[in-house]
Amino acid sequence: MEISVVLADGSERKVPSGFTVFQLAAAIGKRLSEDSVAAKVNGILRDLAFVLKDGDHVEIVTRNTEQGREILRHSTSHVLAQAVTDLWPGTRYAIGPPIADGFYYDFELPGGRHFTDEDLARIESRMREIINEGQTFSRSEYSIAQGMELFADQPYKREIIETVANDRIESDEDEELNEGVGEGSISVYRNSSGFVDLCRGPHVPTTAKLGSFKLMRVAGAYWRGNEKRPQLQRIYGTAWESDKALKEHLVRLEEAEKRDHRKIGLELDLFHFPPEIGGGLPVFHPRGALIRQIMEDYSKKEHRKAGYQLAWTPHIAKSTLFEISGHLAWYKSGMYPPMEMEGATYYPKPMNCPMHILIYKSRSRSYKELPLRLFEIGTVYRFERSGVLHGLARVRGLTQDDSHIFCAPNQLAVELSRLLRFIISILKTFGLSEFEAELATRPEKSVGEDFEWEHATAALEHALKESGITYKIAHGEGAFYAPKIDVHLKDAIGRRWQVSTLQVDLQMPQRFDMEFVDSDNTRKRPYMIHRALFGSVERFFAILLEHYAGALPVWLSPVQVSVLPVRDDHGDYAQHVLKELEKSDVRVDYMAADEPLGSRIRKAKMEKVPYVLVVGDTDVASGTVGVNERGSKNPERDLPLSQFITRLVPELSGRPLGESLD
RNA sequence: GCCGGUGUGGCGCAGCUGGUAGCGCAGGCGAUUUGUAAUCGUCAGGUCGUCGGUUCGAGUCCGACCACCGGCUCCA
Numbered sequence: 001m002e003i004s005v006v007l008a009d010g011s012e013r014k015v016p017s018g019f020t021v022f023q024l025a026a027a028i029g030k031r032l033s034e035d036s037v038a039a040k041v042n043g044i045l046r047d048l049a050f051v052l053k054d055g056d057h058v059e060i061v062t063r064n065t066e067q068g069r070e071i072l073r074h075s076t077s078h079v080l081a082q083a084v085t086d087l088w089p090g091t092r093y094a095i096g097p098p099i100a101d102g103f104y105y106d107f108e109l110p111g112g113r114h115f116t117d118e119d120l121a122r123i124e125s126r127m128r129e130i131i132n133e134g135q136t137f138s139r140s141e142y143s144i145a146q147g148m149e150l151f152a153d154q155p156y157k158r159e160i161i162e163t164v165a166n167d168r169i170e171s172d173e174d175e176e177l178n179e180g181v182g183e184g185s186i187s188v189y190r191n192s193s194g195f196v197d198l199c200r201g202p203h204v205p206t207t208a209k210l211g212s213f214k215l216m217r218v219a220g221a222y223w224r225g226n227e228k229r230p231q232l233q234r235i236y237g238t239a240w241e242s243d244k245a246l247k248e249h250l251v252r253l254e255e256a257e258k259r260d261h262r263k264i265g266l267e268l269d270l271f272h273f274p275p276e277i278g279g280g281l282p283v284f285h286p287r288g289a290l291i292r293q294i295m296e297d298y299s300k301k302e303h304r305k306a307g308y309q310l311a312w313t314p315h316i317a318k319s320t321l322f323e324i325s326g327h328l329a330w331y332k333s334g335m336y337p338p339m340e341m342e343g344a345t346y347y348p349k350p351m352n353c354p355m356h357i358l359i360y361k362s363r364s365r366s367y368k369e370l371p372l373r374l375f376e377i378g379t380v381y382r383f384e385r386s387g388v389l390h391g392l393a394r395v396r397g398l399t400q401d402d403s404h405i406f407c408a409p410n411q412l413a414v415e416l417s418r419l420l421r422f423i424i425s426i427l428k429t430f431g432l433s434e435f436e437a438e439l440a441t442r443p444e445k446s447v448g449e450d451f452e453w454e455h456a457t458a459a460l461e462h463a464l465k466e467s468g469i470t471y472k473i474a475h476g477e478g479a480f481y482a483p484k485i486d487v488h489l490k491d492a493i494g495r496r497w498q499v500s501t502l503q504v505d506l507q508m509p510q511r512f513d514m515e516f517v518d519s520d521n522t523r524k525r526p527y528m529i530h531r532a533l534f535g536s537v538e539r540f541f542a543i544l545l546e547h548y549a550g551a552l553p554v555w556l557s558p559v560q561v562s563v564l565p566v567r568d569d570h571g572d573y574a575q576h577v578l579k580e581l582e583k584s585d586v587r588v589d590y591m592a593a594d595e596p597l598g599s600r601i602r603k604a605k606m607e608k609v610p611y612v613l614v615v616g617d618t619d620v621a622s623g624t625v626g627v628n629e630r631g632s633k634n635p636e637r638d639l640p641l642s643q644f645i646t647r648l649v650p651e652l653s654g655r656p657l658g659e660s661l662d
Numbered sequence: 663g664c665c666g667g668u669g670u671g672g673c674g675c676a677g678c679u680g681g682u683a684g685c686g687c688a689g690g691c692g693a694u695u696u697g698u699a700a701u702c703g704u705c706a707g708g709u710c711g712u713c714g715g716u717u718c719g720a721g722u723c724c725g726a727c728c729a730c731c732g733g734c735u736c737c738a
Contacts (some may be wrong), residue, residue: 566697566698
């Protein structure tokens, strides 16, 4: 008896009936069978042991594909669970999905025990034993009731079966919870040693297919992501199709570590976090402060050009203000504690918006003034929980490049489109070019009328469509008072960062009873848009440092050119070069000839100075410089100074000449 | 906030089972005057995160706290 299956390339192939996917792969080629980990049969992922039927469309999934890696990772996480239950009998195991670059598994150890780093080595060697034994994974199906019986002493598994069987979870985030639970039945995978796990599969046929993995770290993780539920012990690991791919991944991690803005900040003497000041409160050293200032000056200039007016507001305000704004009702726990003074209670501001509203309300406003765009680079304080602080990317004192736009309802759509274009244009000037947006819609915990939310959300989506930026909808991720667009960018090594945020506020105008006089002499409520472009100056600074690995573009570099005389007697000429550069507003550093040239060049290079100029005998004689450009291996010699300056000047400003906004 | 880890001169590190701290870089000084990624010598610098405890004796052991690192939760 023969059946016929259709392969990925569309060709048909006759195989004996009862043939498994693996037998098919082996029949096609030895290499394919070795590399196979699973297959897609009629579009559904199946084990290699899956028995083919006549007419099946089969696509063998190999280990070096994204899908293949996912299966390897998933299977490795099962081996992890097996090793842990071997080493600590009585362990309850929860979930263990594949994730980007690896996998994790959550456990509850008997007696409330916690994993330590030393445990990782033990677990890893037990895993290697299991892998070397070449244990098989075999699939079986049970009824829900049988499943509950099978996992009688595994409450987390039982909870998965119960909740998923009652109410199949459909959102992407909880997809792993659907593991192995189908309509009225569950599937489990059993190792030849007897370890059983609830799982949808597929899995590799045998642990022998695994091995290129490494356990990375232990962490606590709340069961089902809920702080109120037990905290489980999570082990993270990485797994790849080959030792080579594993090694490459570890090298990538090392490279990313070198870009860490906290490390670069230290190396380049840009900022630090004095413990005497407190966690999440950075101080910027002269060079770091200079970079900030360049960013902020540039931002202010562009905002003024784009029709914004600068505002300035204080750092603290009476509780009354935050009662009106609703911050005390909604986000008190995120605010710094209050200060008492002369019978009043003051709070450090967590946001600038209430104060900008007061500027708006300082007098009556005419429709002719709208849109009124206020802009402030204002420092706000937020009481971030100690565990979430992360260098400059997450601080307790942050400086928002914050603006609030007040407009007539009919101006909203146009204003949002214009705003989104402005944001993208500014971000591009900083050398960032890959963007993606999220449209965050109404969350469960929120205030306002449905029709307002719909109007505002539609206006945001309109702006997104018009900008051409790719976006997705983040359901229920909006702020309590407003839907929003979050702009994410991709850095030089492909990591995503959330930067700009753009919100249509439905609450503040009402809370503060804002109005404007329209052309028909009636009083109307303005719309309000909140918007931070960098997000926070500190965080954006961190992103730039990581994106450029510290080698900032010339216009952002605190030192743009270092001038190095070869010998002391070239000093006068070097000083002349320095003066000439300063005339063109170049930020120049001078390195006297008191140590060997090579050593000084090395220092300048390590400071990531964009241009190192070396001047010696021939330069003194003919008015030239030697140019050692950052990133280039071959220094140029005998370049006339004026020529170097002509070349440098266009790099001194962020925006390429001739390009304008709007 | 929770789980795990770390905390030794400005930076990077060493210091075995407890016996009063070392190295490299950076820094000061002196010599060297050098054509493209480390010149030589010399000097100085640490109450070992903080506080408390155990001990004849603590950088080493215990506890609390602080800060940082990796996660979880959170992120107006």
